[in-house]
Structure formats: structure tokens, C-alpha cells
Amino acid sequence: MNEKTAKSEVIVVESGRKFMPAITAILLGAFLVIGVGFAHSDTIHNAAHDSRHSFAFPCH
Amino acid sequence: MFRRIFATALLAGFFAGLGISVVHEFTTTPIILHAEQFEGQPAADGQKQSAYKNPLLILAHGKSGGDAKDEHEAWGPADGWERTFSTTLANILLGIGFSLILVACYSLSTGTIDGRVGVIWGMAGFGVISLAPALGLPPEVPGALAAELAPRQGWWVLCVAATAAGLWLLVFRKGAVWVIAGIVLMALPHIIGAPQPARIGGNVPPEIAGHFAAASMVTAAIFWAMLGWLSGTFWQWFEERS
Numbered sequence: 001m002n003e004k005t006a007k008s009e010v011i012v013v014e015s016g017r018k019f020m021p022a023i024t025a026i027l028l029g030a031f032l033v034i035g036v037g038f039a040h041s042d043t044i045h046n047a048a049h050d051s052r053h054s055f056a057f058p059c060h
Numbered sequence: 061m062f063r064r065i066f067a068t069a070l071l072a073g074f075f076a077g078l079g080i081s082v083v084h085e086f087t088t089t090p091i092i093l094h095a096e097q098f099e100g101q102p103a104a105d106g107q108k109q110s111a112y113k114n115p116l117l118i119l120a121h122g123k124s125g126g127d128a129k130d131e132h133e134a135w136g137p138a139d140g141w142e143r144t145f146s147t148t149l150a151n152i153l154l155g156i157g158f159s160l161i162l163v164a165c166y167s168l169s170t171g172t173i174d175g176r177v178g179v180i181w182g183m184a185g186f187g188v189i190s191l192a193p194a195l196g197l198p199p200e201v202p203g204a205l206a207a208e209l210a211p212r213q214g215w216w217v218l219c220v221a222a223t224a225a226g227l228w229l230l231v232f233r234k235g236a237v238w239v240i241a242g243i244v245l246m247a248l249p250h251i252i253g254a255p256q257p258a259r260i261g262g263n264v265p266p267e268i269a270g271h272f273a274a275a276s277m278v279t280a281a282i283f284w285a286m287l288g289w290l291s292g293t294f295w296q297w298f299e300e301r302s
Contacts, residue, residue, distance in 0.1 A: 018168065021061040025069065025164035032157030036150050038213055042134030049136070049202075050143065051150035054088040055283075056190060056199035056276045058212035 064298045065167055069159040072291035077155025080283040081148040087279050089147070091272045092202060098263045099203030155283075158185060159291055166295050178292015179285055184227060186284035190277060192223040192246070196254025199276035203264040207255035219249035 036048050037057040045052070045059075052059040137146035162185055166173045173181075193216050200206060226245030229238045262269075 017061065021065050022164040022167045024062070025065045025160040025167075029069070029157045029160030029164070032153050032160070036153045036157065040209075043136075046134055046136030047146045048150035050084070050089055050092055050147040051154060053092055053200065053202065053272075054084050054147075054151075054276055054279060055154060056194055056197070056280065058197055058206070058209060058216050059200065060202070060206065060209060 061167060064295070064302065065160070065163050068166075068291055068294040068298055069163045070156060071294050072163070072287060073156030073159030074152055075155075075290055076159065076283060076287040077152030078148065079286050080155070080279060081144075081151045083279050083282055084147065084151070085144065087275045088272065089144075091268060091275055095201035095203055095264045095268050095272065098265065098268070101263055155287060158189070159287055161185075162287065163291050163295060166291070173292050174296045175289045175293040178288040178290070178295070180288070181292070182284040182286075182288020183281075184231075185288065186281050188220055188224045188227060190280035190284070192249075193219045193254075194273075194277060196250055199273045201264050201269050201272045203262050204269060205257045205260055205262045207257050211255040215249065215252075215254045218252075219254070222246060222249050 035044065037052055037055065039045070049059070137143040162178075162181055165181060166178075171177065196219060197212055197216060206212065222245050226242040229242035229245065233239075233242070
């Protein structure tokens with residue numbers, strides 16, 4: 001393994017350390033927002049009804 | 061990093077969701093309840109009435125609606141504390157969801173984040189999530205006439221994605237080309253245009269609808285300012301502890 005390969009591996013590991021938690025958080029956050037604000041299930045819609053209107057999500 | 065992001069997002073999202081629930085209780089919720097009184101009434105114009113045969117409109121109002129005893133109705137919170145609790149829970153989950161995205165941006169940013177900087181990020185969230193889509197799809201009271209739900213949701217997602225990308229180009233890229241690209245991206249969803257209803261003129265008086273649109277935007281600004289400050293403060297606090 002030459003020095004260049006070692007360096008690029010360090011960069012990959014470092015960027016993975018930075019991006020993986022951020023991407024996980026963004027995906028989980030989007031899942032929550034879509035679940036509460038967009039899910040077509042009647043029960044979720046009814047439960048989150050006033051919240052959807054107040055946050056101006058497209059509703060009904 | 062995982063722990064710091066999730067701890068910050070959970071705490072900030074919980075408190076911002078709880079805080080905005082108190083604000084909603086005195087601002088948007090009374091207007092929603094007021095609008096619902098008009099929603100089930102027959103319209104003065106016979107043509108308008110047909111638009112209210114959408115079952116979702118009736119389902120949305122739990123046990124207070126005239127057709128509430130329909131066997132096929134999905135569960136809905138009863139008016140009173142159950143509805144307040146349900147809305148508060150939804151607000152907290154939304155708070156945590158938005159907070160996770162906001163804090164993920166902190167973790168990627170190179171600058172120092174504290175409560176004050178968090179408010180600036182929060183205002184960007186307000187612009188992307190609340191202001192930009194409201195230009196095409198203004199906040200609606202229950203009973204407002206609107207286009208089909210799925211295309212409106214699709215346009216909303218497009219608008220949020222394009223505005224976020226456009227704003228990122230404007231703020232973080234240097235050079236006139238990026239500025240122009242950012243502006244074009246932000247304008248694009250509005251040039252395409254949001255789905256609009258074939259007819260307008262619902263039962264809810266326009267004074268109530270107008271008041272609600274303003275109240276929704278004002279409370280959204282309060283929410284994002286709170287979320288930004290809380291998440292920035294907790295982010296810094298967890299940095300000092302680690």
C-alpha cells in the first residue's frame with residue numbers, strides 16, 4: 001500500500017465520519033416530517049390535523 | 061457525532077414542538093375551530109356544495125362533524141384535551157423531524173454554531189419550509205377549496221427542495237453564475253406553478269381564511285426562531301461537554 005492510497009483511505013474514512021451521521025439524521029428527520037405532515041392514513045391525518053393546517057402542509 | 065446530533069435534535073425538537081403547541085392553542089387552533097363551524101354548512105351557492113362531498117373533509121373533524129357516526133370513519137381525537145394532546149404530539153414529532161435536518165446541517169457546516177447562529181439557520185428553515193411553499197399554496201383553513209391532494213404535496217416537496225438548493229447556492233457558493241443559478245432554482249417551482257382548484261369560493265368567510273394564513277406564517281416564524289436558537293444552544297452545549 002503506497003502513501004497515496006493510505007491518504008485517500010483516510011479522506012474516505014474522515015468524510016464518512018462526517019457525512020454518515022448527517023445523512024442518517026436527514027433521512028430520519030424527513031421520515032418524521034413526511035409521516036406527520038403527509039401520510040395519507042386517515043388515522044394519522046386526523047391525529048395531526050390541526051398541526052398540518054397550522055404548519056401549512058397541503059391537507060385534505 | 062451521532063450522539064451529539066441526536067441528543068441536540070431530540071431536546072431542541074421536543075421543546076420547540078411543545079412551545080409552539082402553546083402558541084398554536086391561542087392563535088391558529090381557535091381559527092381552525094371557528095372555520096370548522098362553516099365547513100359543514102350548506103353553501104349559499106348550490107354549486108359550491110358539491111365540492112364538500114370529499115370524505116376526508118368530514119373525517120377530519122372527529123366526533124364534532126355531522127356525519128361523525130359513519131361506521132367507516134377512521135379514529136380521530138375527540139374535541140378537548142384529546143385533540144390538544146394529539147396536536148401537541150404531532151407538533152413535537154414535527155419539531156424533532158425538522159430539528160434532525162437542521163442539526164445535520166450544523167454538523168456539516170464549517171463555522172461556529174451557537175444560539176444566535178442557530179436563529180439564522182432557523183430563519184433559513186422558515187424561508188424554505190414555510191415562506192416559499194406559501195407563495196403557491198397559501199396556508200388553508202379547513203373547508204377551503206383546493207386542488208387534488210397528491211399533486212399539491214408533490215409541488216410542495218419540489219418547492220422545498222428547489223428553494224433549499226437555491227438558497228445553498230446563494231449563501232455558500234461564490235460567483236455571479238451561482239447566484240443566478242440559485243435565483244433560477246428558487247423561482248422555478250413558482251414558474252411551473254402550484255396546482256390550483258378548478259373553482260374557488262368555499263364556505264369559510266375570507267376574513268377567517270386571511271387571518272389564518274397570517275397566523276400560520278407568524279407562528280411558523282416563531283417556531284423556526286425557537287428551534288434555531290434551541291438547537292444552536294444545545295449543539296454548543298454538547299460540544300463543551302464532549
